[in-house]
Amino acid sequence: MPTTAKQPPAQVRGLNNNMGKEVKSKWNGFSLKPRKEMPEGLWVRCPGCEHMLYKSAVEKNLNVCPECNHHFRIEAATRIKYLADEDSFQEILGDLTTDDPLGFKFRDTTYKQRIKDDVKKSGVKEAMLIGKAFIKGRGIILAVMEPNFLMGSMGFVVGEKLCAAIDMAMAEKLPLVAVCCSGGARMHEGVVSLGQMAKTSAALAKFDEAGGLYICVLTDPTTGGVTASFATLGDCLIAEPGALIGFAGPRTIAETIKIELPEGFQTSEFMLEHGFLDMIVNRRDLRSEIARLIDYCQK
């Protein structure tokens, strides 16, 4: 099945609401009732192929759907577990937090409150973790983004951490691997977060001049300011299958041009076809692929 087809679950929900005749006939005899009675968190529905999957089976398969190869979003800690050698990740600047430069308030809440909530929800202090790690015995500086922390958006801390990672990779002459997963620049920090795009890109320019290897892994979703800065500046760009990669979000584009977007628009496959990626690699092959690239690029 195509990994690109992301059926909105709304269809399924629509079914639930009106059990009309013609809708029922589409459903090929599969009752919806058990869905309500199912114990929470034991099963997941794959957004790619709509199959019900046993959660632990999916987790064993590196959070990839065994039926249709849909890659689920995973949090930073899991990503590091899959990518780095066992227990090799040593985090740096783990307690760097933002001091809310704008004093941002929206609706009845504040940016600071939102951060507190997301720290609790995601278990990390910011949307990026950086550190030193090993991939199949090769030392790297690893930067991983956390999708559950304010959509993995880039604020001051993310920019500062990535710059620190670049500096460290430069000082220690190690390759830099960044796993991007972000909704873009963080609007709660206004132009400060916009500036992080310029900042990280400038730091990467230095890294490039110093001859460092920068491998960028784009995962679902990589959009906005992150795509328009460090995510597309890698020496080597790798993407996971079916990931959403683009500048403007699909909804924004659809609203602006008022026509339906083509199938598979802004997916990894679309980007590869248009020449913006080096390769699409399945999650299970990511480790060996990165290790191989590092070997090739050794001087």
Add this chain to the structure above:
Amino acid sequence: MAERDTIIDKMPNNKNSLSNGGHLEFEGKVADLDSQMNELRRLSSIKGIDYSAEIRRLQRQQVTELKRIYSNLTAWQTVQVARHPNRPLLSDYLDLMVKDFRELHGDRCFGDDRAIITGLGHIGRERVLIVGQDKGKSTKQKIACNFGCPNPEGYRKALAKMKFAEKFGIPIVTLIDTPGAYPGIGAEERGQAQAIAVNLNQMPRLRVPIICIVIGEGGSGGALGIGVGDRLAILEFAYYSVISPEGCAAILWRDGSQAPKAAEALKLTSKDLYKLGLVDAVISEPLGGAHRNLHDTVYNVEKYIVKTLRDLKRTKLDNLLDNRYKKLRLIGVSPAEKLRRKTLAGKERVKEALEAIPTKRKRVPAKV
């Protein structure tokens, strides 16, 4: 006679899309005074009575009123002024400020984006490369330059011309005025994000002085794509933001009509940006905004460019690039931290930096 007068009166209204002669909604009193003055002028021309003293009195009143309004505009009002249909656009700056302008077309890859104009010219006595975003005046022009929303080829064109300028040591001046990079299917297919990213990557390395000025709307990545340089200035009533207030309101307030609140929260006015240390200078606008006096606005911008270019040219190129890089790296660093880094004596700083490194190195991986 009277009929012709009304036609003439209507003409400026036709020129812009605002229904009440270019007045914004918060300028009600100014508009009233304007109509009163027009009425007096009409009467004096018809009846031959001299109302000049009266008109002068009204003018003085209008000036105080404008001063009052414009000295404390809200963020949303600033956004409205920045989007005013009569606000000077790139073409005005090219006409009034740049002598002997020679436009350079094409990105040598795909096409020639009309939303970003590049070309050589003289400002003062300096030869410069102008890179600017144009919104267009007439409807036809607006459509041609996509309402100021550049496509990837625009950014690639800008970079190509900037590299050309670098080769011959020509300083670069960029004039930013865009609602944002264009979100379209073609733009995505041709790599909007990648085009902007490459500009951000290359502009800090260009070995010529770069001055960036936000003259109207500074919309997000679209503005930043030509907005990395040694100096970033902003006109008094222009705005520069990470997202349009409408977009921010739609996401965070889940209601696009809350844009005024979003504008306030985003701190996108020149005053706020200067306070936060995100822009280097604020260029003042004439009374009542740039749209009331194009010449003064353009003159102020020209003065700033000439003065800044003189300063930047005194700096050695290596130092210039060093400073530019340092400036970029300090974006978002809190003022207290900045001050600490500045006031630390050179030796201490080196010492501190050296101390900082081993602590990082001590964390040896558990398993090799």
